[in-house]
Amino acid sequence: MNRAWAAFKAHPYISNVLGYTTLFASADLIQQSVLGGKPAAGSTSEDTAGIDWCQTARVAAVGFCFHANFNYHWLRGLERMLPGTGVKTVTGKVVVDQLIAAPLTISAFYIGLNLLENKEDLLEDWRQNFWTSYKTGVIYWSTMQAVNFALVPPVARTVFLGGIALTFTIFLCHLKNQRGHKLE
Numbered sequence: 001m002n003r004a005w006a007a008f009k010a011h012p013y014i015s016n017v018l019g020y021t022t023l024f025a026s027a028d029l030i031q032q033s034v035l036g037g038k039p040a041a042g043s044t045s046e047d048t049a050g051i052d053w054c055q056t057a058r059v060a061a062v063g064f065c066f067h068a069n070f071n072y073h074w075l076r077g078l079e080r081m082l083p084g085t086g087v088k089t090v091t092g093k094v095v096v097d098q099l100i101a102a103p104l105t106i107s108a109f110y111i112g113l114n115l116l117e118n119k120e121d122l123l124e125d126w127r128q129n130f131w132t133s134y135k136t137g138v139i140y141w142s143t144m145q146a147v148n149f150a151l152v153p154p155v156a157r158t159v160f161l162g163g164i165a166l167t168f169t170i171f172l173c174h175l176k177n178q179r180g181h182k183l184e
Helices: 002-010 012-034 053-081 087-116 124-151 154-177
Strands: none
Touching: 002 012, 002 154, 012 053, 012 154, 053 087, 053 154, 087 124, 087 154, 124 154
8 A cells, every 4th residue: 555655646646637537437437327327419329238438438538638637736726825734724725616616617517528519509508507516516515625625635635536526426417417407
């Protein structure tokens, strides 16, 4: 375990980004397998087990191209702006995270997937699901980020975030795949 931690610390960017992306894509696979996610309209990549691998690849692409990289740099910048793990500092980090990063990451999820699905209206899912996603996220992420900022060493925060994002991404994938349903 010490060797793995040493390798992780020696290559934090690669370790965090690849770990986060893997967890992000896993969320879509879980959503499809457990929650019976419906394949995106027009998808032809569904296999006999009901997994739409193209959908999972799109989620992985959004996770890798935006979420993993954004979160890695965002968390480093936030630590530079507000260093430390005291109660006031952690509270400040959580508030800034929810006011800036949360809307950006939720928007990137819906708009990015719609872009990769070649939808005419890139904002369709965003309009239907943003506020439900954001309100749910404020409750979930405020707690999870407080733990992250208070207890996790900065070098491992992105991959920890990927682990806790697994649950929230399952929720987002499920919400996105509930075409025509607005959950409020």
